[in-house]
Amino acid sequence: MNPTRDLKRYPGFGGITWACLVFLYGPLIVIALYSFNEIRSITVWGGFSFSWYVKAFNNDLIQRATYNSLIIAVSAATASTICATAAALAILRNRAFRGREASIGIISLPLMVPEIVTAIASLVFFVLVGIPLGIGSILLAHTVFCIPFAYLPITARLEGIEGHYEEAARDLYADSWQTFRYVMLPMMFPGIVAGFMLAFIISLDDFIITNFVAGPGATTLPLAIYGLVRTGLTPEINAVSTLLLLVSIFFVTLSYLLGKKPGPGR
Amino acid sequence: MAKDVYAVNGISITKIYGTEASGVTALNDVSISIRDNEFFTLLGPSGCGKTTLLRCIAGFEQLSSGRILLFDEEIDHLSPNRRPVNTVFQHYALFPHMTVAENIGFSLRMLKQGEAKIKATVGQMLDLVHMTEFAGRHPAQLSGGQQQRVALARALASHPKVLLLDEPLSALDLKLRQEMRVELKQLQEETGITFIFVTHDQEEALTMSDRIAVMSDGKIQQTGNPADIYENPVNHFVADFIGETNFLEATIQSVHTDNARCVLANGAQLSASLTVPKEKGNRVTICIRPEKISLDNPGTAAGGIDGTVERLIYLGTDTHYLVQLGSQTSVLARIQNSRQSPRFKPGDQATVVMDESACRVLAD
Numbered sequence: 274m275n276p277t278r279d280l281k282r283y284p285g286f287g288g289i290t291w292a293c294l295v296f297l298y299g300p301l302i303v304i305a306l307y308s309f310n311e312i313r314s315i316t317v318w319g320g321f322s323f324s325w326y327v328k329a330f331n332n333d334l335i336q337r338a339t340y341n342s343l344i345i346a347v348s349a350a351t352a353s354t355i356c357a358t359a360a361a362l363a364i365l366r367n368r369a370f371r372g373r374e375a376s377i378g379i380i381s382l383p384l385m386v387p388e389i390v391t392a393i394a395s396l397v398f399f400v401l402v403g404i405p406l407g408i409g410s411i412l413l414a415h416t417v418f419c420i421p422f423a424y425l426p427i428t429a430r431l432e433g434i435e436g437h438y439e440e441a442a443r444d445l446y447a448d449s450w451q452t453f454r455y456v457m458l459p460m461m462f463p464g465i466v467a468g469f470m471l472a473f474i475i476s477l478d479d480f481i482i483t484n485f486v487a488g489p490g491a492t493t494l495p496l497a498i499y500g501l502v503r504t505g506l507t508p509e510i511n512a513v514s515t516l517l518l519l520v521s522i523f524f525v526t527l528s529y530l531l532g533k534k535p536g537p538g539r
Numbered sequence: 540m541a542k543d544v545y546a547v548n549g550i551s552i553t554k555i556y557g558t559e560a561s562g563v564t565a566l567n568d569v570s571i572s573i574r575d576n577e578f579f580t581l582l583g584p585s586g587c588g589k590t591t592l593l594r595c596i597a598g599f600e601q602l603s604s605g606r607i608l609l610f611d612e613e614i615d616h617l618s619p620n621r622r623p624v625n626t627v628f629q630h631y632a633l634f635p636h637m638t639v640a641e642n643i644g645f646s647l648r649m650l651k652q653g654e655a656k657i658k659a660t661v662g663q664m665l666d667l668v669h670m671t672e673f674a675g676r677h678p679a680q681l682s683g684g685q686q687q688r689v690a691l692a693r694a695l696a697s698h699p700k701v702l703l704l705d706e707p708l709s710a711l712d713l714k715l716r717q718e719m720r721v722e723l724k725q726l727q728e729e730t731g732i733t734f735i736f737v738t739h740d741q742e743e744a745l746t747m748s749d750r751i752a753v754m755s756d757g758k759i760q761q762t763g764n765p766a767d768i769y770e771n772p773v774n775h776f777v778a779d780f781i782g783e784t785n786f787l788e789a790t791i792q793s794v795h796t797d798n799a800r801c802v803l804a805n806g807a808q809l810s811a812s813l814t815v816p817k818e819k820g821n822r823v824t825i826c827i828r829p830e831k832i833s834l835d836n837p838g839t840a841a842g843g844i845d846g847t848v849e850r851l852i853y854l855g856t857d858t859h860y861l862v863q864l865g866s867q868t869s870v871l872a873r874i875q876n877s878r879q880s881p882r883f884k885p886g887d888q889a890t891v892v893m894d895e896s897a898c899r900v901l902a903d
Contacts, residue, residue, distance in 0.1 A: 437632035440599055443619040444626045445646035446697065455645075459636040 301518065308511035315506050325508040326516075335513060338497035341408060342477055345493060349415035350423070350472035356416075357423035357468055358461070361431050362453075366439070384421050391418060392485040399486060406488030414486045415476040422475045423468035426528065430464025463531040470528040474521050544611050546701050546733040547573040547596060552605035554591055554757075565591040567757040568605075573701075573735060574750075575610075578727045580736045582744040583754035584780070589737045592754075593703050596735065598622045610700060620649070624701040625694035629709060631686050633678035639689050640665070640674040646697040664692040667726070684715045691723075695730060702727075704736045708743060720747055741781045745769065753777045770828070773815070774902045778826040785832070785870045787825045791817055791900075799900055801825060805865025807844040811898035824901045829873035831897035834860060835890045836881055843890035846870075848883045858882075862891055 280286065308326070312319030329335055357380075364376050383391065395414045396406075404410050438460065442452040458465075480495040487496060494517065501510050554566040566588045573579045581589040594600045596607060598619035607614055614622050625646070633642050643664050647657040665671040668688035678686055687707060694702055704723075708716045724747045727734045738744055744751050745765040752762045753776070761768060761777045772778035775786070789801035792808070799813040801823065811825045837845060846862040849869060860872045860883060870891060874880050883889050 435630075435632070437628050437630060438634065440597075440619070441626070441628060441632035441634070442645075443599075444597060444624075445693070446620045446649040447645075448620055448649075451649055455648075456634055460634075 304511050305515045305518070307508050308515045310508045310511075313507055315508055315511060325512040329509050329512045329516075332509070334492070334497055334500075335494070338492045338494045341492060342494040345408065345412050345415055346473045346476040348412055349419050349476040350469050352412075352416040353419035353472045354423045354427075354465060354469040356420050357427050357472075358465055360420070360424060361427045361461075362457070365428060365431050366436075380424055381421055383418050388481045392482040395482060396485040406486060407491045410486045410488065411483055411491060411493065414482050415479065418479075418482060419472035419476050423472040426467035426471060426531075427461065427464045430461055430467070434460050467528040467531040470524045470531075474524045474528075478517065478521065543572075544575070545572045545608070546575045546577065546610060547571070547735065548608040548611075549592070549596075550606045550608070552592065552595060552607065553603045554588075554595060554600060555603045564757050566595070569757070569759055571752060571759060571762070573733060575733055576731050578724065578734045578736065578747055578749045580738060580744040580748040580751045581754055582738055582741060582751050582781075584739055587754040588757040589739075589754050590705055591757075593626070593705055593735060593737050596701070597624060597626050597703055623697075623699050624703055625697065625699040626703040626705060627690050627694045627707045629706045631678075631690040631707075631710075633686055633689055633693070635678055638675050638677055639670060639681070642678065642689055643693045643696050645693065650697060660696055664696050667695070667729070668692045683711050684719065687711060687719060691726065695726075695732065698730075699732065701733045701735060704734060706737055706739070708738070708740075716743075723747060745781070753780060755780070770897070771814070771899060772826060772901070775824060775826075778899075778901060783829050783871065783873075784826045785829060787827070787868060787870070789823055789825050791819055791821045791823055794819055798895065799823075801900070803844070803864065804867045805844075807864065809842075809844065809893055809898060810895040811900050812896055813900045815900065815902040817900060824903070825898050826901055827870070827893050827898045829859065829871045831894050832870060832872040833892045834862065834872055834874055834881065834883060835892055837888045837890050839890065843892040846889055846891050848885055848887045848889050850885060851883065860889070862889055864891065 307315045307318075309321050309323065310319055310325070311322040360376065360380055363370060364373055364380075367373075370376075395410075395417075399406060399410045399413075404413070434457070438456055439452055442456040447455060478495055479493075480499065483493050484496060484499075487493065492500070494513070498510055498513055498517075501507075501513075549569060549571040552566050552569045552571075553564070555562040555564050557563060569588070569592060571592070581592060583589045591600060595602055596609075598614070598617060598621075602615060609622070609624065634645065637645070640661050644657045644661045647660055652660075661674075662671070665674055668691055670685065670688050670692065673681060673685060673689075678689065681689065687710075690707065708719050708723075711719060720743060723734070723736075736743075736747065745768075748765055750762060750764050751768050753760045753768060755776050761773045763771070768777065769781055772781065772784075778784045778786070787803055789803050789809075789811075791799050792802050793800045794813065794817060797813060798810050799817060800808060800810055802808055809825070817823060834848075835843060844864055846864040846869075848860055849863045850861040852859040855876070857873050857875045860874060861869055862872060863869045870893075872891065
């Protein structure tokens with residue numbers, strides 16, 4: 274008997290499935306739909322229009338916040354991807370390395386620490402050390418918490434690459450750097466790109482940590498949206514959220530596709 | 540006379556994985572001398588240390604003790620990329636993101652040779668392994684045999700002093716494997732490079748090698764040319780690992796200069812060549828290959844041992860007879876089905892004649 278068929282026969286299977294789908298995606302669809310609303314309401318439909326998108330694009334605050342967010346996300350993703358790549362190579366490729374087990378734990382721990390705790394800890398740390406709050410502090414915090422996210426697809430990829438390739442490169446007169454540059458880096462590249470994109474998205478939509486460590490004036494897109502919501506909900510927020518959602522979907526999909534196939538590929 | 544210069548000279552190589560106390564000894568005091576321009580095979584079952592020895596020469600493993608000289612130069616302190624030896628890996632390890640030509644030219648680029656020179660050498664190598672038309676392909680677009688050729692060309696491109704081959708034929712199907720044996724041997728002769736070939740396949744070893752070292756348990760059991768290894772195995776392991784062999788338990792009755800008179804369990808006597816020190820009264824094992832035994836009708840041959848045909852297997856060109864010699868002992872004889880040779884049925888009496896020079900007293 275086919276087990277999938279069995280599962281479908283359980284009472285309530287269909288209902289629960291639909292409930293999950295509706296609760297997960299219903300709100301998103303509603304948000305996206307009302308971003309095209311003609312009138313200033315997020316609950317009553319008044320006709321189709323792009324006017325809120327136009328308004329969002331012309332909003333100074335949103336423009337600045339988007340710019341900040343992109344700068345931070347690109348920089349933090351780059352920095353964290355470099356750290357994650359180095360960590361993956363050290364942990365997976367160096368058998369003699371003593372702190373191996375501990376390193377794996379330390380790298381993945383931030384995924385399990387409640388974000389609010391990380392946020393407060395980061396804030397206290399910056400204040401204690403005397404790092405001024407602003408774009409710089411956001412960038413630092415983002416780099417750190419993005420490392421485990423970048424690390425995951427990179428290790429997945431690296432685990433699929435057999436050790437023989439490195440040995441072959443060494444055997445053919447490549448020194449450590451050349452082995453990395455001409456053999457390992459190209460072979461790991463899909464994993465690195467996937468890690469970068471995951472880190473980029475995580476940084477782009479982070480709210481809690483950013484809210485704590487952002488100084489006055491330094492606003493990212495999620496903070497700006499939150500600010501707008503407090504002054505009243507308009508379809509303009511829907512429009513910005515929809516765009517952010519599309520960017521996220523695009524990057525996560527790309528990251529998934531690239532990271533999916535371990536082993537040699539081109 | 541000047542001291543011989545060997546392509547590879549391994550002196551008392553020991554390799555222990557893990558700690559000294561609780562480690563696994565992969566190589567136990569192995570000494571080996573491989574001549575220049577030789578097709579040398581390390582033959583043995585899996586886990587015998589043959590691949591470890593190859594990896595020690597390549598530089599992927601650090602010796603626990605001992606030394607390795609390459610054309611009289613110490614190489615122990617050199618990392619793999621500084622040793623003028625190249626490896627053909629078991630699964631080729633061709634770089635998947637590079638074309639065939641880029642793979643072959645890799646070592647030359649690492650050695651910082653000029654583009655024109657690299658191009659010329661890559662062309663020669665492609666030609667050498669008959670892969671010119673595939674220069675622009677990626678490894679994933681090649682068959683196993685083609686990948687094998689590219690791996691060979693890549694390893695040979697920089698003209699290494701020694702080429703190491705780690706069971707390179709094991710991933711190929713039988714027909715291709717047989718073709719590649721011939722090609723490998725030719726390639727070795729054409730290039731004049733010393734090949735060190737690792738395999739567990741005795742047929743590969745016998746057909747290609749100039750010399751073979753048979754290994755087991757981290758030690759070299761015997762080194763010699765294929766005929767020597769096959770016909771004059773020194774011990775039980777070598778005799779058993781290569782080809783089919785009869786083992787006969789016997790006691791030495793008298794020792795002469797290069798042979799010994801021995802008594803089998805059933806009281807029959809035979810002479811066997813003796814190359815290891817043994818004394819009268821020693822319990823020994825005598826080995827003899829099935830094809831070195833002939834069968835005659837009872838009473839026709841002098842010096843034979845009488846027995847009873849127990850079983851026979853007809854194989855077309857020859858027949859395998861299992862002949863019972865007393866209650867404890869039986870021998871397998873491989874008799875060619877020529878017109879002259881007598882035929883027997885199970886239950887027939889037959890006289891087993893063993894050529895004295897083909898019987899050997901084993902060291903263990």
